[in-house]
Amino acid sequence: MTHMDFDALVALLARIFIANGASAGVADILARNCAGAERDGAMSHGLFRMPGYVSTLHSGWVDGRAEPVVEDAGASFLRVDAANGFTQPALAAVAPIAIEKARATGACVVAIRRSHHFAALWPDVEPFAEAGLVAIAMVDSMAVVVPPGARRPVYGTNPLAFAAPREGGRIMVFDQAVSLLAHGDVQIAAREGHVLPEGAGVDAAGQPTRDAQAVLDGGALLPFGGHKGAAIAMMIEIMAAALTGGNYSHEVDWSAHPGAQTPCTGQCLILIDPARGGSGAGFAARVEQLVDALRAAGQERMPGDRRFAARAKAVRDGVPVSAEMLARLEALLTS
Amino acid sequence: MTHMDFDALVALLARIFIANGASAGVADILARNCAGAERDGAMSHGLFRMPGYVSTLHSGWVDGRAEPVVEDAGASFLRVDAANGFTQPALAAVAPIAIEKARATGACVVAIRRSHHFAALWPDVEPFAEAGLVAIAMVDSMAVVVPPGARRPVYGTNPLAFAAPREGGRIMVFDQAVSLLAHGDVQIAAREGHVLPEGAGVDAAGQPTRDAQAVLDGGALLPFGGHKGAAIAMMIEIMAAALTGGNYSHEVDWSAHPGAQTPCTGQCLILIDPARGGSGAGFAARVEQLVDALRAAGQERMPGDRRFAARAKAVRDGVPVSAEMLARLEALLTS
Structure with a gap:
């Protein structure tokens, strides 16, 4: 686990966006946003999303310019x-x-x-x-x-x-x-093999499930608090x-x-x-x-407290990034 | 159970408000609102509330004029x-x-x-x-x-x-x-002896309870959908x-x-x-x-559908009011 300076992380992400078809202006805004989520400890909307951004830019579905x-x-x-x-x-x-x-x-x-x-x-x-x-x-x-x-x-x-x-x-x-869970949380749970809480989702047949992959494979999420x-x-x-x-x-x-x-x-x-x-x-x-x-x-704890604490720590110590994630990001520079 | 013409019900409620200290203008607005809730089948905010309005006007807490x-x-x-x-x-x-x-x-x-x-x-x-x-x-x-x-x-x-x-x-x-339940619904459940759903409330000691009266007696409600x-x-x-x-x-x-x-x-x-x-x-x-x-x-069913159906029926047939409720209302004219 290395600790990256926030601005250095933003610069890396911006280079990835530009390398994959975004304009410099769009790249800078998205890089700050994504690095900011990682800095704030909101991993589901942080670096984890970069392959999705790149894949979407490549697909021609979004205009990066x-x-x-x-x-x-x-x-x-x-x-x-x-x-x-x-x-x-x-x-x-x-x-x-x-x-x-x-x-x-x-x-x-x-x-x-x-x-x-x-x-x-x-x-x-x-x-x-x-x-x-x-x-x-x-x-x-x-x-x-x-x-x-x-x-x-x-x-x-x-x-x-x-x-x-x-x-x-x-x-x-x-x-x-x-939804009871954010889609990003279900993706992370599927990747890491975690079981979902009760009432979070249904499988492709519409039956309640706690299997994250079943939710992603044609299943669906349920709203928090019912109707x-x-x-x-x-x-x-x-x-x-x-x-x-x-x-x-x-x-x-x-x-x-x-x-x-x-x-x-x-x-x-x-x-x-x-x-x-x-x-x-x-x-x-x-x-x-x-x-x-x-x-x-x-x-x-007030809403946002955890994020503000993570932000303060990252400003002091840098944003924690694993060697594996760094390698994944660097691969996106030439994808 | 009698079926009252909506305007006649409004007029009765307005007389009650005026008899208990409201100005004619305030009485008309509140009477239409309260009769409208009853007409729409939303009993917890309909005639059931009239004794509370009267009691509050008498207490000097609200200014009916x-x-x-x-x-x-x-x-x-x-x-x-x-x-x-x-x-x-x-x-x-x-x-x-x-x-x-x-x-x-x-x-x-x-x-x-x-x-x-x-x-x-x-x-x-x-x-x-x-x-x-x-x-x-x-x-x-x-x-x-x-x-x-x-x-x-x-x-x-x-x-x-x-x-x-x-x-x-x-x-x-x-x-x-x-709240998972409206306060009016808890009051009605207590009056009629109904059991509350799971997760609706706590008693005075902060322990989960399904007893409506325990919620009213120093207990409290819980929010829908947790945090x-x-x-x-x-x-x-x-x-x-x-x-x-x-x-x-x-x-x-x-x-x-x-x-x-x-x-x-x-x-x-x-x-x-x-x-x-x-x-x-x-x-x-x-x-x-x-x-x-x-x-x-x-x-x-869309949100509101049940109310709109009750409203259409009441416009056609009148607003259903029990003899007991009517007697209670008439007593409020001289309270």
């Missing part, structure tokens, strides 16, 4: 055509304008379509909370989650992320899939696809692109300026009071 | 001081302005504070979807839900409601508590209290008002004009396509 087009759709509404590229460059293009609109009017909706999201969602909301805004993000993905009473998957793992400023420059952030989790999955389909003009999860069809792994769907982002609410400039202090109340009641 | 104050806080942001009255009159006061702002800019956030919500949440979002908007509403309530790892409740049952237009004037709507449901509960606390300037659920203190049953907190509403998104005027048709996909996969 896409130039997103930002469309002004109102004082509090922005559309972005990601032009069949990754979501993160589209978000980077629209973010400064979205922040400006949210500050000017109190709110801004960002509707991104024709976008590929293959990463964690919290990096998409954190910068807005750091800028003093409340942010809610929703992405649909690909049909792997079975609705209640249905015989086959319709919903994606459809992550929901939320971020809000806390006192002292800290933020409150969570990012969670509507309530499924309702949230439905809301996210509507917000991320119907509202944006992107694909629903069940409409993603990469059959003509063997090797493709990134869902081409849409993403919705809601930004709110909390300074306009009833707590005014005291908003962050109020959020802190909730954290205090949770701690006093016995909840020791 | 409050005049909400709407504050313009930006092109896409409205605040409302409900002035320690019920939420529904505050919402009625702000709704036309909020719709206008959402249509003018693409989005509008409504932050209501010092408001008492004792009703179902779907009636708060349905009219916006009927007006062609997407609506998300969140309310915090009173500390009855235990966070993961905590020893006592901090969160409310914190309902989340979502509504969006479908084709043909129909709407897609859901309304769900973050994921709890994260949504936390988001709702921040949106409905920190953003609005209202109380957190754990800050509600009615100890000086014996008989009080309505949480005095806040409510956040997000309105979005879907016509500005990538599907433009085709948004409702896109939502319909999702419904079609869910049906094709085997999900027969």
Whole structure:
């Protein structure tokens, strides 16, 4: 296990993206995102994803050189055509304008379509909370989650992320899939032979299973919390696809692109300026009071705490990367 | 069991509200809301709530004659001081302005504070979807839900409601508590001696229980879906209290008002004009396509279907009310 300097890891990943057809701008954004997930200890969305990115670029399913087009759709509404590229460059293009609109009017909706999201969602909301805004993000993905009473998957793992400023420059952030498990976790469990928890998935015949490979081989995931989790999955389909003009999860069809792994769907982002609410400039202090109340009641860990701790450690000591992973990454430079 | 004409039921409930201290305007709004829940078959938020409304009005905890104050806080942001009255009159006061702002800019956030919500949440979002908007509403309530790892409740049952237009004037709507069960359902289970499902609650000692009365007697509810449901509960606390300037659920203190049953907190509403998104005027048709996909996969019932069916039946046949309930209601006219 070596410990890599974060910037050196970003540079390596950027070289991999460029070597496999991405533009320098797209490569830098994706490399920072992916290295950031690894740094934060979120392995399922970190270096583990690099072969999937490369394979998808090779398949022709995603455009690694896409130039997103930002469309002004109102004082509090922005559309972005990601032009069949990754979501993160589209978000980077629209973010400064979205922040400006949210500050000017109190709110801004960002509707991104024709976008590929293959990463964690919290990096998409954190910068807005750091800028003093409340942010809610929703992405649909690909049909792997079975609705209640249905015989086959319709919903994606459809992550929901939320971020809000806390006192002292800290933020409150969570990012969670509507499936009991994220798809990346099932892939890791299959690779490492771990058994899935109860209620996480069904096999190809629709029967409950704890075998990760059976879920991947024509099986499907189940939503967390039964019909309530499924309702949230439905809301996210509507917000991320119907509202944006992107694909629903069940409409993603990469059959003509063997090797493709990134869902081409849409993403919705809601930004709110909390300074306009009833707590005014005291908003962050109020959020802190909730954290205090949770701690006093016995909840020791807040959402995101584990990531922030891993981040702080990696900034100090470097990002831990195994020799095996490093060899795998270097192989992607010439793939 | 008699079948009452909806308007006659509204008139009876309005008389009860007025007889117990509400203004005519507040009485009419609350009566329509409560009779509407009964009509829609949502008994836990229907006539069953009337004694609680009356008891709370008598306690002096809520102001049945409050005049909400709407504050313009930006092109896409409205605040409302409900002035320690019920939420529904505050919402009625702000709704036309909020719709206008959402249509003018693409989005509008409504932050209501010092408001008492004792009703179902779907009636708060349905009219916006009927007006062609997407609506998300969140309310915090009173500390009855235990966070993961905590020893006592901090969160409310914190309902989340979502509504969006479908084709043909129909709407897609859901309304769900973050607790596995709504508090009203636990009250009904206790009254009728029903056993609670697994994972719904803990007793006063913090031990899991299926005894509804034990949950009410110093016990607490659990969130649906474990830590994921709890994260949504936390988001709702921040949106409905920190953003609005209202109380957190754990800050509600009615100890000086014996008989009080309505949480005095806040409510956040997000309105979005879907016509500005990538599907433009085709948004409702896109939502319909999702419904079609869910049906094709085997999900027969959509969220809200049961309510819409009960509503259609009650419009035709009247609202079923038992003789016992009618006697109870009439007693409230002179309480």
